[in-house]
Amino acid sequence: DAKTTQPNSMESNEEEPVHLPCNHSTISGTDxxxxxxxxxxxxxxxxxxxxxxxVNNRMASLAIxxxxxxxxxxxxxxxLRDAAVYYCILRPAGGAITGTASKLTxxxxxxxxxxx
Amino acid sequence: xxxxTQSPKYLFRKEGQNVTLSxxxxxxxxxxxxxxxxxxxxxRLIYYSQIVNDFQKxxxxxxxxxxxxxxxxFPLTVTSAQKNPTAFYLCASYEGWGTEAFFGQxxxxxxx
Numbered sequence: 237d238a239k240t241t242q243p244n245s246m247e248s249n250e251e252e253p254v255h256l257p258c259n260h261s262t263i264s265g266t267d268x269x270x271x272x273x274x275x276x277x278x279x280x281x282x283x284x285x286x287x288x289x290x291v292n293n294r295m296a297s298l299a300i301x302x303x304x305x306x307x308x309x310x311x312x313x314x315x316l317r318d319a320a321v322y323y324c325i326l327r328p329a330g331g332a333i334t335g336t337a338s339k340l341t342x343x344x345x346x347x348x349x350x351x352x
Numbered sequence: 353x354x355x356x357t358q359s360p361k362y363l364f365r366k367e368g369q370n371v372t373l374s375x376x377x378x379x380x381x382x383x384x385x386x387x388x389x390x391x392x393x394x395x396r397l398i399y400y401s402q403i404v405n406d407f408q409k410x411x412x413x414x415x416x417x418x419x420x421x422x423x424x425x426f427p428l429t430v431t432s433a434q435k436n437p438t439a440f441y442l443c444a445s446y447e448g449w450g451t452e453a454f455f456g457q458x459x460x461x462x463x464x
Contacts, residue, residue, distance in 0.1 A: 270453075272453070277440075277458070277460070278457055278458065279356075279358075279442050279443075279444075279455030279456050279457050279458045280395075280442070280453075280455050281455065282452040282453060282454070285452070323394075338383065338385075338400065338402070338446075339385065339397040339400065339410065339411075340385075340387075340395065340444070340446075340453055341394070341395075342394040342395040343394045344392065344393065344394055345394075
């Protein structure tokens with residue numbers, strides 16, 4: 237499985253932008269980059285995903301390096317409700333899901349602390 | 353709204369007892385998954401099912417059992433054979449390789 241590397245923790249002040257990095261140097265050409273976040277005592281929730289181009293949605297932006305070996309999740313204005321563990325994972329594209337290759341490989345992620 | 357519902361949110365079990373965790377989805381997904389999360393750790397796959405009446409072991413299936421009699425439901429039984437069952441259990445469903453995965457709110461199981 238292609239792996240991702242994230243910092244263990246980051247801090248941000250409320251109302252400021254946050255850039256959460258992820259390295260995935262062994263990414264294959266057909267891997268999507270997904271981001272999820274997990275609030276305390278809850279299940280992970282989808283944030284955003286992309287393949288090659290930068291992506292924006294109502295929650296965040298995803299900036300993908302040209303060589304696709306790294307990506308950055310951008311929260312434009314952090315709030316206290318954004319305090320969570322953020323996970324960067326890779327998921328292959330194309331075809332039907334088969335076997336254990338379909339499992340989601342969540343590492344330990346980045347714990348984001350947001351302060352007033 | 354479509355989603356996944358896990359129940360109960362908290363569960364206490366005495367040693368030696370089996371307990372069943374519920375997972376229901378109304379997303380019309382064929383594939384459903386059970387993960388276990390220990391404090392400060394990532395997710396580990398217990399069992400998965402890609403179609404009704406079929407399921408496969410994941411990485412840590414020992415001491416667990418599942419059934420998939422209906423598309424909407426994928427219950428997980430934690431048996432007395434599971435040596436360290438205290439954990440946070442997450443059910444998920446997703447379709448297609450690059451699509452969004454949906455998770456339930458989790459069940460926190462504590463063995464007392």
